[in-house]
Amino acid sequence: MFFWEERPRTRGPKPALTLDRIADAAIAVADAEGLAAVTMQRVAADVGYTKMSLYRYVPGKTELVAVMLERAIGEPPVGGAGDWRTALSAWAEALLGRYAPHPWAIEATAGGRPIGPNELSWMESALAVLPGGLTGAERMDAVAAVAGQVRMIAGQAATTESELTATIGLVLREHADRFPALAAAVSDTATRGGQDQAFRFGLERILDGLEVLIQRR
Incomplete structure (x- = not known):
């Protein structure tokens, strides 16, 4: 108990x-x-x-x-239907939704600490949707990588990517020559959009890597 x-x-x-x-x-x-x-x-x-x-x-x-x-964080949602990518994406989005209202929760998960049944249940539900072809250590690392993406985005929830880009843009007005790669990226974003997608972009790249590893096995 x-x-x-x-x-x-x-x-x-x-x-x-x-x-x-x-x-x-x-x-x-x-x-x-x-x-x-x-x-x-x-x-x-x-x-x-x-x-x-x-x-x-x-x-x-x-x-x-x-x-x-x-x-x-409460208990994890009941696993939905679909392939492992869909299920793990839904898991990550649900976890982000639990962290977002409580910025202190990121700090609370750092370092050695007691771990309770709800947190273990979240780990269990993520591990359960992963397909075969991964070792136990790789399965744990896969969940840690996805959870790390959630934690990173939740920790930045107070400032959106578009707000950060706007702040950077003010600096680049006078110093674009010092940061040409950054200036080019900001300019392209202003033209083509796509900001505020860091969570989804990072999550999809993690899942892409896992899919390659699973298929290779």
């Missing part, structure tokens, strides 16, 4: 404070102010309990952040 899963109660009244309520309060703080603003003291105050009361439900901030992530 994962440490944050509810233990069955055999007697006594149902507690007014729950782990879900604690996680929701912590998520609200992180969404508004960032992960650094989340402390046991702050969350306890927001739910109207003492700091010591929270320790009955979660050992400390590391575990609290793990519960927050579990609550934020």
Whole structure:
């Protein structure tokens, strides 16, 4: 049993404070102010309990952040029909949709940390759609590569590619001679469009590479 899963109660009244309520309060703080603003003291105050009361439900901030992530990403959607590329693309888009409202979630997935059942379920659902022809390590790496694309785009969600291009364009007005390749790319984008496609472009190139490897096997 994962440490944050509810233990069955055999007697006594149902507690007014729950782990879900604690996680929701912590998520609200992180969404508004960032992960650094989340402390046991702050969350306890927001739910109207003492700091010591929270320790009955979660050992400390590391575990609290793990519960927050579990609550934020939820369970993966049920796998749909279609080939593995279609299924893995849908998986990536769904994961991006879970990360996007919670910019702190990218930071929360960095480094050593507890991993919960929802996050493992997302990994399971992605691995399950991959076809044969890949080793176990390659399957894990394939999912890591797709998830990395999701994380990268989610981390840049506050600034769109078109906004970045516009900002670069202001600089290039006076310094295009110093950055000729960049100036040419920006000019071509302005003429032919295609901006704000970094997620789809990167995802498709990852899937292209996997398809080549699978066919080669």
